[in-house]
Amino acid sequence: MKQLGYTPPTELKGISMRALIVGVVFLVLLAIGAFVDRAQFFRAYLVGFVFWSGITLGSLALLMLQHLTGGVWGLIIRRVLEASTRTLPLMVILFVPIIIGLKSLYPWTDTAFMHQTEALAQKISFLNPGFFIIRAAIYFAFWSACAGLLNWFSLLQDRTDQKRHRKRMQMVSGPGLAFLIVSITFAAIDWVMSLEPGWSSTIFGLIFVAAWSLSALSFTILVMSWLTRRAPMNEVVQRSHFHDWGNLLLALVMLWTYFAFSQYLLIWSGNLPEETAWYVARKHDGWGVIALAIVILQFAFPFLTLLSRAAKKSADRLATLALLILIMRVLDVIWLIEPAYYREHFHLSWMDIVAPIAMGGLWIATFAWQLQKRSLMPINDPQIEQALEPVHEH
Amino acid sequence: MxxxxxxxxxxxxxxxxxxxxxxxxxxxxxxxxxxxxxxxxxxxxxxxxxxxxxxxxTALPLIVLIGGILGGLGGFFMQYWMEVIDYPINVGGKPFNSWPAFIPITFECTVLVAAFSAVLGMLALNKxxxxxxxxxxxxxxxxxxxxxxxxxxxxKDPKFDHDEAxxxxxxxxxxxxxxxxx
Missing domain, CATH: 3.30.70 (Alpha-Beta Plaits)
Structure with missing residues (x-):
């Protein structure tokens, strides 16, 4: 029953190469944009960065979650999640331009602006370039430590067949997941919420935790539907696994909706000008259209579709839905970031589309390169026999 | 045998x-x-x-769906009736039909009635x-x-023959x- 060596499909090498070419071509386009409109370049760059780092960190969250809960659904996607977390060094490098563009991106870099009101002046000790960079360094150090340890123990488990590695991965994942949620909350406040320093929302970080996990699971489902059509995963993955991932996708869609609506409801009920301004800027003209599209296509349609058992069990239908959610996630990030600069008029730049594609090329090139480095199944995990057993116990 | x-x-x-x-x-x-x-x-x-x-x-998903829809509508219009028709109170200048504020209860009623439909429907269908x-x-x-x-x-299988089975x-x-x- 247990066969050694789940060698990843060789096509991954070609995909990595093609993604790199796409990434470089669009990066050149984006670089031209930097000369055309420097400020817009950084805004679009932030959109791309927030979207793709979301898949990296969402994968880290799901990886920790599956170590803690166990279950065959997680064992099968573990190598994909691990490869996603190994894009973290790339995201560290890609963060450097944000530091360079700090003055173009964040209004709190302007001290005259921050002294306009007492409320803003109080925030200077937190919102200043030095502390911003130190905090980002702490987040990245913590995330890298978690991802590094989990990937390292997983590799040791493949090589040595010792039970203690499973225990060690669980030991990292428990506290790791708790601090991951805290660190993502702070990152969301720093990178996105502080675009409007006068506005605050306490649930903002949790919206990002849910949304980034949703991105990561959608991406993973897409990868699994691709892998399932090829050896060796076509012998492992069954319809019931897609059913499990579909259920988790439904749960994350609902979790994101719950957080996002809670924020809206509280601000709507409180009806305070400094809070409602955030939504007022995001509900007129094109921003309103995007907001409606997000409600329909990132909540209502996936929610209703995922109620159907047949849709969850079909790899093709689930993958199509996952692709839709990923596209909506890009729009959602644009909707979160861009209205901070275009409060009065809707404005969508070509760079807002080019930047996520450019960064995506580099990200997927790294991901595919990392994915083909290891066996696609953790062959020495205690649960492996259960994963390969054709009948599943629920 | x-x-x-x-x-x-x-x-x-x-x-x-x-x-x-x-x-x-x-x-x-x-x-x-x-x-x-x-x-x-x-x-x-x-x-x-x-x-x-x-x-x-089975008919169960349909029963649960209908239960959920009825629960949702019931939850919403229960609040609508209370806040708009039976005992309207002006809260912070908001409209009487403040539908965003109705959503949490509507959601809870949807889940509640859907869950009851699932349990009772399952028992009924399984006799x-x-x-x-x-x-x-x-x-x-x-x-x-x-x-x-x-x-x-x-x-009762039409093909049933004891020795053959x-x-x-x-x-x-x-x-x-x-x-x-x-």
Missing amino acids: KQGKPHKSLYGVMAQFDNPSQLVAAAKETYAAGYRQINGYSPFPIEELSEAIGFRR LPQPYHRVFNAPHFALATRDSFFLVIES VRFLKTLDPREVVDVEL
Whole structure:
């Protein structure tokens, strides 16, 4: 029953190469944009960065979650999640331009602006370039430590067949997941919420935790539907696994909706000008259209579709839905970031589309390169026999 | 195996298996052999089993959906009636029909009624509670709650022929095959 060596499909090498070419071509386009409109370049760059780092960190969250809960659904996607977390060094490098563009991106870099009101002046000790960079360094150090340890123990488990590695991965994942949620909350406040320093929302970080996990699971489902059509995963993955991932996708869609609506409801009920301004800027003209599209296509349609058992069990239908959610996630990030600069008029730049594609090329090139480095199944995990057993116990 | 029993006194014939994989494989073969009135019994739910015995659809999802929709509408219009028609109070200058504020309760009522529909609908469709069932006439059937897996071909199956059914079940490598009396 247990066969050694789940060698990843060789096509991954070609995909990595093609993604790199796409990434470089669009990066050149984006670089031209930097000369055309420097400020817009950084805004679009932030959109791309927030979207793709979301898949990296969402994968880290799901990886920790599956170590803690166990279950065959997680064992099968573990190598994909691990490869996603190994894009973290790339995201560290890609963060450097944000530091360079700090003055173009964040209004709190302007001290005259921050002294306009007492409320803003109080925030200077937190919102200043030095502390911003130190905090980002702490987040990245913590995330890298978690991802590094989990990937390292997983590799040791493949090589040595010792039970203690499973225990060690669980030991990292428990506290790791708790601090991951805290660190993502702070990152969301720093990178996105502080675009409007006068506005605050306490649930903002949790919206990002849910949304980034949703991105990561959608991406993973897409990868699994691709892998399932090829050896060796076509012998492992069954319809019931897609059913499990579909259920988790439904749960994350609902979790994101719950957080996002809670924020809206509280601000709507409180009806305070400094809070409602955030939504007022995001509900007129094109921003309103995007907001409606997000409600329909990132909540209502996936929610209703995922109620159907047949849709969850079909790899093709689930993958199509996952692709839709990923596209909506890009729009959602644009909707979160861009209205901070275009409060009065809707404005969508070509760079807002080019930047996520450019960064995506580099990200997927790294991901595919990392994915083909290891066996696609953790062959020495205690649960492996259960994963390969054709009948599943629920 | 008892020979020559008339079908009228039989509920069916039952095969006992040691593991879920065997049961699912046996159920698939039995279905493929043309038997339609078959049932499987196991200590825990096996998702593949219901497909294997040709159990495709139940009315339960529809019952739950209707329950959820009624619960949602009921929850919403309960609040609408209270806040707009029966006892309107001006809260912070907001419209009486403050639908965003109604959403949490609407959602809770949807879940509540859907969950009740699921439980009660499941009991009704399964004709539960049912203190007596004929399969308990089989000698080792109590093990179905512990570590054994059972497959029954019921005598109401149009293709049912006692000797043929027993012979067929024995080809599936069961631990034993027994008659289940009426």
